[in-house]
Amino acid sequence: MRAVLAIAGVELRRFLRDRSNIFFVFIMPLLLVLVIGAQFGGDAARGRVVVVGESSDLREVLVTEIEDDDVAVTFAGADAAREQLARGRADVAVLISADDAGAFAAGDPADLEVVLGSQAGAQATLQRVRTAVRAVATERNQVRGLTGAGAQEAAAAAALAAAADAATPPRLEVTDVDDVSEAFAGASGFDVGAAGETLLFVFLASLAGSATLIRARRQGIMSRTLAAPVSTGMAVAGQAAGRFAIAVFQGGYIMIGTAVLFGVDWGNIALSGLVLVVFSLVAAAGAMVIGSVMDSDGAAAGVGIGAGLILAALGGSMVPLEIFPDSLRRIAHVTPHAWAYEAFAQIQRRGGTLTDILPQLGVLAAMAAVLLALGAWLLRRSLARPI
Template structure:
């Protein structure tokens, strides 16, 4: 056991010496999750409206009405609102001036300048803006009618509020029969991308770490270690333990960072951590298998990146497997990514328990054990031939 820990410690030290790892292992995944979530996240269709212009009763009424219907409203200057529209940060811009506010206060018609962004969701948001404008105009007309009939404004406003509370507003319940839509219902903006990129980068980082085992073989480190009472299995296990520690720290950092920065809901943290542990074990064992077969560390890095991307894409880390054709979906279960993806999906979307994800955990544990045993055998075989 002490030999395994010593080998793992050396692996960690070699990893920490390369300062570029800090960016590619910890910072880059969060940036990619931010980018993907902002553009394609499940919650990216939330309505966003920017109101530009001086503060007025009209702006306040529109803001309250839009926010009551679930629209995110921001108040900004004209230039900032136009910049947000051009960059897709907001769906609709409402541009008000002093004459609009004065006309509203006087009970006169106001002409509002409305600009819609180019994204497809803007059309639906524009309809929400129209509804809000009509509702505000109706309330203003009702108030004007009451005050015109001789009722003081301080009595007319509470009367309108009381009347609105007593009216039963009809509601529409929409039942979505689309299985895929129901599968992703309730997911946060970054939830799906966070789990996908977690699996992708943990596996990629581990496979590229296979180069350290090749270098250890090339420089004769493995041979000298095995001249002591240390088996090839202990060498692979020590190397894998080091890669496992790096992968688990990376995965834990991504989980914590996305939860704190982006509000990602990982469900039951203990179960999510258990899935991460077993997936990291598979990734570390796979890296050791690659490091035992390939003799060139540069080639191993290329194989690690290429193989990691292919397996990640096939396992649902780029496109959700719910969109896969039936044949491709069946093939995806040959990858550890798909089993881990399904486990995270059960925990995040369905509040799954340990019993619900036991099949996925069992497959991941079996993959890790098989790859580690295969890596040990391949390492012994590789030492019998020259590099």
């Protein structure tokens, strides 16, 4: 067992020392998650409002009402706010001038300027802003009514707050008949993009890493390994463990990086890690098959990258699986990516348990077992073949 782990450690170090992997392993995955997350809107499902104006009572109460409706609020200058709207980083801009703030403080009507962005959810966010403005106006009119009846303003505000706490708010249940919207409920663009890119790069890193297996055979590393007190079975197991270590390292790096940089919610981290481990077994076994049947490391890297991209595209790692038509979605399940994608979606968006993802894990484990057996057999044969 010690020899197997030593071989696996050597393979992982050889992979990390390859300078050509620095960009593709460490930089490119996070860049793609950023691009996809921005495309899907990040916090777009919550709504994004940028507020322009100095601190005032009007700004404070309005922002409180907007945030209570679970809308993300940021502050910026007028030019910066318009730039955010133009770049799709905000849905609505609310401009509060000094005159507006003064009129509100004096109890007079205030006219707010609202600029609407061109994002898909901008209209919905605008309605939420209007609701917040009406709530502020209603509360102000109630206070004015009570003070007009002889109550002190502070006492009137306290009485209204107490009445609001004592009242039972109306409850509205919305049933979404759009399957796609329902599938993405509760997930940000970063969550969706991170899961797909993790699967894409785990498979790419593994299959492209099959070239190191060919180089190990060509450079005599495998021969020197077998010259030591190491059996052929241990050497084969070590190579399989090395491919597995590369896959797990790549996936773990993306999961940790996206959680820290983009706040990606991976749900139950133990279950997400289990999905990554089983998927990595499939990727490692696939790398062994390619590295055993081919004798050219350049050709193996090309085939690995090509196959990895095709399988990822078909399996929902580039475009969410939920958007696929039914016929293409059924075809997608010939890939391990589709099964792993569904498992991640179950964990991230629906709080899935181990029982919920057992079918996906079972299919992935079966794929890994078949490919590992085939890869080990092919690697044994390749050791006896001149290269």
